[in-house]
Amino acid sequence: MKICNNTGVDNYHQRIFPPAPHSEKTLGSTAKYLLFLSLYIGQYAPVGFTWLTMPVILRSHGFSLGAIGMMALLYSPWALKFLYSSILERFPLPIAGRRKGWIMITRVMALVTLFLLAGNSPEQGLVLPICLILAMNFFFAVSDLAVDGYATDILLPKERSWGACLQITGNFAGFMVGGGVFLILYHHLGWEITLWLMACFILLLTMPMAFHKELTRNYWQTKKADKDPSQKPHPLSFVARPQTKALFVLLVIAAIVFKSGYQVRLSLLADLGMNPGQIGSLTLWAGSPLSMVGTILTGVFLKRTAMNKLFQTACALAGLLGFLSWGVAGSIFSSKWVLAAMIGLEQILMGGIMAAIYTLILRASVGPQSGTDYGILCGVQHLTSFCAVIAAGYLSQALGYGPFYIFLALGSLVFIFPVKRLFLDSLRSLNQPDSEPGSVTKPFSS
DSSP: OOOOOOHHHHHHHHHHSOOOTTGGGSSOHHHHHHHHHHHHHHHHHHHHIIIIIHHHHHHHTTOOHHHHHHGGGGGHHHHTHHHHHHHHHHSOOSSSOTTHHHHHHHHHHHHHHHHHHHTOOGGGOSHHHHHHHHHHHHHHHHHHHHHHHHHHHHOOGGGHHHHHHHHHHHHHHHHHIIIIIHHHHHHHHOHHHHHHHHHHHHHHHHHHHHTOOOOOOSHHHHOOOOOOTTOOOOHHHHHTSHHHHHHHHHHHHHIIIIITTHHHHHHHHHHTTOOHHHHHHHIIIIIHHHHHHHHHHHHHHTTTSOHHHHHHHHHHHHHHHHHHHHHHHTTSOOOHHHHHHHHHHHHHHHHHHHHHHHHHHHHHHOSTTHHHHHHHHHHHHHHHHHHHHHHHHHHHHHHOHHHHHHHHHHHHHHTHHHHHHHHHTTTGGGTSOTTSTTSSSOOOOO
């Protein structure tokens, strides 16, 4: 394993952001977790509204599956985070703090966009709402970059797996609110009041960060590598590592196996006769809670289970999910219990695999350009996800629900073997359980 040397970078950041002694003692693990939980819930509630509610609204107005799949483009600011992730590290705002400044200003801009969106319902025309949703997602994507970078900076090695699991728990809680509570509210109260309530909800969850005093990065206090002033952090140096390239391949596989059938299932539920209120209730009371169960189970398993075993098991379960979806689409399985099993298995898998992915991203991003590296990996994760959703929309429209899910089920089973090979080769340093010391604490492995 090779350790990069970064004296020049260390000295620069210590000069600009002098380290406070023992920053980990100024905020305990629980306080860190709660802070990040509030931030993630707040920024993923509108994403859940975009991702889950908009397809249902459009389907109820007669839009095709292909058109609904194209709505994933509203998610593109999240997928393109790698294009502007380094800006946040190179140009910290001269207010509030290196990370906090970006978090607060983007939250304010997102809230302004939400208030404007409240006065422009899709029923009056799609162009302006789509532009406003795109802008809102951009502001929340930039905020997410700063939040992710801050988590990478201040979470200690022993806190990272649970930090990633709580991050995904916050994401799914936000989805539960955005795609469950606010979908139900939209069904009963309409567009304008629902958007106003969402803005107030996000404002409330932003308040803990507003009163939080930014901590100094633990990385600069604990790094003990040799140092070389000629080495400076650069995004391309991270992308060029074999480990990073292998992570890209893994993210593509994960998007195909675990993301491509998700929005198609929402359209399937609508075509089976469920109205937006019923789908919102299903998401609220079953979907998102089970996703959070999946994240917690992953946090427990990763203490004693290697990553490759978790991913291989998840691929096998995704194959079973595909066959269940095929049966529901073809009315072969008409029992409510089978429908509940399909939704439950999907959500547990989604929560578990996302927690595992973000644990890998946290492990791989530790270093002097943590925010940039984290943004690159998260951007690729989002990019592969929305490309998979768009492709799935057109493929399901061309093939029909049944053949589409058979194709997805078989593909999920086939991917078990390349996943195992990735972890045994290029991703070996990220594969060990957290209980094995030294397995996740050494940055810059190549």
